[in-house]
Amino acid sequence: MDFLRPASWEEALAAKAEHPTAVPIAGGTDVMVEINFDHRRPEYLLDLNRIGDLGEWEVGEKTVRLGASVPYTKIMEHLRGELPGLALASHTVASPQIRNRGGVGGNLGTASPAGDAHPALLSSGCEVEVESAARGVRMIPIDEFYLGVKRNALQADELIRAVHLPKADGPQQFSKVGTRNAMVIAVCAFGIALHPETRTVRTGIGSAAPTPVRAKEAEAFLAAALEEGGFWENGKIITPSVAKQFADLCSAACNPIDDVRGTASYRRHAVGIMARRTLGWAWESYRGQSARTEGVA
Amino acid sequence: MRVNFTVNGRKQEADDVWEGESLLYVLRERMGLPGSKNACEQGECGSCTVRLDGVPVCSCLVAAGQVEGREVVTVEGLADFAKNRSCGGHEGGACGTSLQEAQGWSAKGTDSQTGEGGISPHATLAPIQQAFIDAGAVQCGFCTPGLLVASDELLERNPNPSDADIREALSGNLCRCTGYEKIMDAVRLAAARQSEPEGV
Numbered sequence: 061m062d063f064l065r066p067a068s069w070e071e072a073l074a075a076k077a078e079h080p081t082a083v084p085i086a087g088g089t090d091v092m093v094e095i096n097f098d099h100r101r102p103e104y105l106l107d108l109n110r111i112g113d114l115g116e117w118e119v120g121e122k123t124v125r126l127g128a129s130v131p132y133t134k135i136m137e138h139l140r141g142e143l144p145g146l147a148l149a150s151h152t153v154a155s156p157q158i159r160n161r162g163g164v165g166g167n168l169g170t171a172s173p174a175g176d177a178h179p180a181l182l183s184s185g186c187e188v189e190v191e192s193a194a195r196g197v198r199m200i201p202i203d204e205f206y207l208g209v210k211r212n213a214l215q216a217d218e219l220i221r222a223v224h225l226p227k228a229d230g231p232q233q234f235s236k237v238g239t240r241n242a243m244v245i246a247v248c249a250f251g252i253a254l255h256p257e258t259r260t261v262r263t264g265i266g267s268a269a270p271t272p273v274r275a276k277e278a279e280a281f282l283a284a285a286l287e288e289g290g291f292w293e294n295g296k297i298i299t300p301s302v303a304k305q306f307a308d309l310c311s312a313a314c315n316p317i318d319d320v321r322g323t324a325s326y327r328r329h330a331v332g333i334m335a336r337r338t339l340g341w342a343w344e345s346y347r348g349q350s351a352r353t354e355g356v357a
Numbered sequence: 358m359r360v361n362f363t364v365n366g367r368k369q370e371a372d373d374v375w376e377g378e379s380l381l382y383v384l385r386e387r388m389g390l391p392g393s394k395n396a397c398e399q400g401e402c403g404s405c406t407v408r409l410d411g412v413p414v415c416s417c418l419v420a421a422g423q424v425e426g427r428e429v430v431t432v433e434g435l436a437d438f439a440k441n442r443s444c445g446g447h448e449g450g451a452c453g454t455s456l457q458e459a460q461g462w463s464a465k466g467t468d469s470q471t472g473e474g475g476i477s478p479h480a481t482l483a484p485i486q487q488a489f490i491d492a493g494a495v496q497c498g499f500c501t502p503g504l505l506v507a508s509d510e511l512l513e514r515n516p517n518p519s520d521a522d523i524r525e526a527l528s529g530n531l532c533r534c535t536g537y538e539k540i541m542d543a544v545r546l547a548a549a550r551q552s553e554p555e556g557v
Binding site for chain 2: 062063065085089091092096101156160242
């Protein structure tokens with residue numbers, strides 16, 4: 061095994077181009093487990109810790125550019141306002157020690173359906189900035205990023221540099237089922253983002269299909285129902301029948317398996333429950349916000 | 358490969374390190390510092406918790422090569438680390454814990470019954486270590502080093518933590534003996550002592 065220690069992003073891209081089998085390591089919270097258990101013996105480890113800007117973020121007018129290695133702890137502490145869904149999801153990652161090291165780039169690189177960041181990334185509608193020495197920067201829409209169980213759209217010579225997430229324009233929520241609060245791989249998870257500017261709703265489901273997925277039919281149904289009922293303007297409570305139909309469609313978007321953490325039918329059921337609950341929480345805060353706005357006007 | 362980094366305030370060098378080796382392995386097997394415990398090797402248990410550039414991490418999940426040029430504090434250096442912090446945190450000089458001292462470190466606290474303390478030119482116990490002894494928060498002791506490092510960092514960051522803060526800060530450290538209540542007591546005790554004025 062060789063340990064490659066690029067001091068800059070350009071050096072890292074050159075190293076990855078020269079050694080396409082090199083395994084990038086940043087927080088190490090996935091890679092080191094595999095090495096410790098002898099599940100993986102990469103020819104090259106490509107350490108990204110010396111590349112400072114991977115751990116930085118920039119808040120722009122419309123988007124946040126989040127470096128691939130920004131630890132979850134920093135997202136929780138500094139980006140709760142701009143990225144509430146991702147901040148909530150970050151808080152459910154493992155333990156403080158792991159959140160101090162792990163970041164979104166690792167979740168994307170591993171592309172496990174159980175990665176905690178995925179539902180929030182899907183519901184935000186972000187883009188992944190990847191780069192190779194040969195072809196430069198490529199922006200991959202999150203909807204096209206996950207290809208299969210632990211497979212993503214990265215080419216062998218590419219590295220993940222950052223994620224560009226739209227700043228929240230409405231309430232976002234996240235929910236995760238596990239046997240306890242800390243140190244849990246999700247049995248299943250659900251993220252929701254209300255987008256009042258476009259009058260759309262986006263979702264993300266974790267651990268209930270071969271890849272993280274959106275519940276697109278549920279999103280379309282809910283957007284139409286909210287529009288039709290004038291809910292965005294009147295801020296009324298969402299009709300229970302609408303919430304139920306949304307939940308059922310979210311369950312239907314799952315394609316889960318039975319495994320040690322839970323059965324397929326439990327996962328389908330739990331995703332429906334989480335969809336209904338998170339919609340309720342998000343809608344309550346939307347109503348609260350619009351009531352305050354009206355009060356001021 | 359060779360790795361140069363700072364351990365408990367002193368520059369150290371580890372030779373013949375395998376590229377896939379963890380920081381935990383380097384500390385335990387190459388530097389003779391077995392205070393950080395090796396249990397799950399997958400970041401689940403927190404027994405191997407150390408500070409990396411001040412941040413608590415599982416040393417089993419840090420590749421040795423990643424600590425090149427960085428600073429690590431282990432449980433063996435916690436007493437000096439806490440002492441330096443309380444006297445203003447000056448860098449370099451006579452500060453830190455040498456490998457020899459760290460290797461020979463043992464818990465010589467003040468016995469809560471007799472009031473007798475250990476004799477050493479260096480800090481014998483960090484306040485959090487004394488609190489763990491006084492509160493009876495140590496049973497088999499295997500999880501204790503990780504809990505001490507995590508608790509010490511919590512109290513540095515948040516001198517008056519709520520019970521919820523303590524539970525959250527220690528949520529990555531598993532203990533199979535105590536049921537955590539005595540550990541909670543110990544952290545509360547250390548926080549209370551920390552907030553007492555000097556000399557009281």
